[in-house]
Amino acid sequence: MSRRRRLYEGKAKVLYEGPEPGTLIQHFKDDATAGNGAKHEVIDGKGVLNNRISEFIFTHLNDLGIPTHFIKRLNMREQLIREVEIIPLEVVVRNVAAGSICTRLGLESGTRLPRSIIEFYYKEDKLNDPIVAEEHITAFGWANPQELDDIMSMAVRINDFLCGMFMAAGIQLVDFKIEMGRLYEEDTMRIVLADEISPDSCRLWDVKTQNKLDKDRFRQDLGGLVDAYREVAQRLGILSEAD
Numbered sequence: 001m002s003r004r005r006r007l008y009e010g011k012a013k014v015l016y017e018g019p020e021p022g023t024l025i026q027h028f029k030d031d032a033t034a035g036n037g038a039k040h041e042v043i044d045g046k047g048v049l050n051n052r053i054s055e056f057i058f059t060h061l062n063d064l065g066i067p068t069h070f071i072k073r074l075n076m077r078e079q080l081i082r083e084v085e086i087i088p089l090e091v092v093v094r095n096v097a098a099g100s101i102c103t104r105l106g107l108e109s110g111t112r113l114p115r116s117i118i119e120f121y122y123k124e125d126k127l128n129d130p131i132v133a134e135e136h137i138t139a140f141g142w143a144n145p146q147e148l149d150d151i152m153s154m155a156v157r158i159n160d161f162l163c164g165m166f167m168a169a170g171i172q173l174v175d176f177k178i179e180m181g182r183l184y185e186e187d188t189m190r191i192v193l194a195d196e197i198s199p200d201s202c203r204l205w206d207v208k209t210q211n212k213l214d215k216d217r218f219r220q221d222l223g224g225l226v227d228a229y230r231e232v233a234q235r236l237g238i239l240s241e242a243d
């Protein structure tokens with residue numbers, strides 16, 4: 001039984017009221033969904049691994065001066081975060097063609113893109129998160145031009161850091177999705193990275209074998225999802241071989 005007030009329940013996470021004003025608790029569930037909830041399974045151990053992997057990445061980003069909502073991990077499944085106003089965009093950065101860009105543009109999966117590409121999707125389940133242009137974002141006021149500039153430069157810096165971090169672990173960062181929020185502090189507001197970065201929100205391919213170490217194992221019924229996520233955590237040095 002939980003004594004905390006539940007504020008929001010998403011497909012893979014729950015947000016609870018935090019201990020101090022302006023804080024929340026982000027809880028990682030074991031649920032995996034694909035196709036906007038059309039496919040659903042509970043995969044024992046996924047939430048614990050995503051909590052650890054996301055903590056590791058957000059801690060490094062905070063240390064690099066890329067602001068995030070992350071404060072600290074509380075336990076196996078939960079982290080303390082700052083409350084932000086979520087910008088209703090999914091920001092996808094792609095280095096190699098895979099997934100929806102292949103269908104949309106007729107590219108072969110695995111083709112290196114001429115340069116990293118940033119895409120925006122409007123976060124609205126009812127519409128299946130449609131891809132949108134910067135014009136839509138500013139015209140509808142989801143973010144103003146300055147915020148959009150900040151979001152894009154943060155996305156590029158995050159991609160640079162993650163590519164290097166994963167490459168050192170023998171993993172190619174194919175693409176990933178991030179979400180941003182507005183953090184209000186006294187009379188200032190700044191854009192910070194929110195949500196999570198984990199194998200649920202990235203495509204990660206083993207450099208040598210091209211094995212998928214991400215949520216495509218679930219989407220494509222390949223099995224072995226938890227083993228793949230554990231492998232990512234071990235290669236990043238978050239878990240030891242014995243874990």
Ligand code: C5P
Pocket residue numbers: 090092098099100101129175176177200201202203215
């Ligand atoms: O499906 P698509 O190719 O557009 O996904 C691009 C990247 O964004 C993938 O790494 C995928 O895991 C991630 N993504 C996500 N949540 C969504 C849609 C995509 O984490 N709702």
